[in-house]
Amino acid sequence: MRIGKRHSWAWATLLAVAAGLAAAAPADDGFGPQAVPAAAQTFKVGSLQVIALHDAQYVVHNDAKVFGVDAGAAAVGELLKxxxxPDDRVTLSVNALLVRTGNRVVLIDSGLGPTANGALMASLAEAGVSPNDVTDVLVTHSHGDHVGGLAQAGKLAFPKAVIRMSTAEWTWMKSQPNSADLVKIIEGxxxxxxxxxxxxxxxxxxxxxxxTPGHVGYEIAxxxxxxxxxxxxxxSSVISLQKPEWTAQFDTDAAVAKATRKATFGRLAKTHELVFAPHFPYPGxxxxxxxxxxYTWVPEAP
Ligand SMILES: [Zn+2]
Incomplete structure (x- = not known):
């Protein structure tokens, strides 16, 4: 899928962030990554303490280059309305999760990172967590809005943490030229x-x-x-759930992603399992x- 000019910027920003590079600041037209105030909401899953952390918002034009690429902007706009x-844009939140389990402090995903004004570190501070406290960072996948926060000023942002991701994802990340700088920082x-x-x-x-080739979820029980x-x-809590069959340009294998969405949504709707979605409205x-x-998204105050 050819990426439109405006989105090539958005995409380039994510990739640059993934590579730990400072992205050129775009004109602030309300699109792209948007700074948010720090936020940390604590709740319990059984006896485990879980904290939803806000990192940023990401605003994408509704021009069918990212969402509904096969349905068209008019259909996407109608669904939004x-x-x-608003029918001219799709706003995504960027959220991460922290779990305290035993003596481990586990961060799941690390947000866009400081070069894109991600608020994750401030949100962690609000939760009373210092970067040195984090023992594990679990990565769902290696896109910049999930791994950008692994590095800060060319160094590990969580110096004492083991970074974990699936073998297929790590192999894929190492093959991506745009991730080379970040790979160098984290590989040991x-x-x-x-x-x-x-x-x-x-x-x-x-x-x-x-x-992505090694994308995973994490179940906390x-x-x-x-x-x-x-x-x-x-x-998108609206588009992805209400039109799971529409293609999203972010997916590396659109057909497999579509099948996984439908099967997993079906299962989650049946089990009524509590869900955390990094891109749904905070706290997600x-x-x-x-x-x-x-399907529809029913947010629950944690
Ligand atoms: Zn993402």
Whole structure:
């Protein structure tokens, strides 16, 4: 899929951030990465303490170059209007999750990073967590809005943490020229795994294929309660759920991503499992509910 001019900027920014490079500041037209105030919301999954952290907002033009590439901007605009949203843009939140389990302090994804004004470090500070406290960073996938925060000023942002991602994702990340600088910084600290493997007490990885070659979610379980961090299985709480069959340009394998979305949404709607979605409106916690052939997002105050 050819990337439009404006989106080539957005995409280039994400990739530059992934590479740990300072991205050229765009004209502030309200699109691209937008700074947000620090925010940390603490809740419990069983006996585990979980904290939703706000990093940024990301605003994308509705021109069918990113969302609904096969449906067209008019259809996307109609859907947005039906949901009482502006029809010229799609606003995504960028959120991360922190889990305290045993003596481990586990961060899942690291946001856009300081070069894109990500607020993750300030949100962690608000939660009383210092970068040195983090023992593990779990990566859902290696796009810049999930790994950009792994480095700060050319160094590890979480110096004592082991960085974990699936073996397929780590192999893919190392093959991406735009990730080379970040790979150099993190490579001595990465431990990769096969999806399905337990990662920490109460945290298990789950293959969610299609968005990137080794994309995974993480399930947090304690007692009778569970929470699934779905990573980028879905991007927009409106478009991805209400039109799971529409193609999103972010997905490296659109057909597999579509099949994974439909199967996983179906399962989550049946189990009524609590979900954390990094790109849904902050804090990104709620349920996926079946609605005919599609789904809707029901946020829940954590
Ligand atoms: Zn993302």
């Amino acid at each position: 039906k949901n009482k949203l 600290h990465v431990q990769s795994f096969t999806p399905g493997a337990p990662i920490a007490p109460g945290i298990t990885s789950l293959a969610l294929e299609g968005h 304690s007692g009778q309660q569970t929470l699934l961090d779905i990573g980028d299985l879905a991007h 916690v709620g349920h996926i509910v079946a609605n005919g052939d599609a």
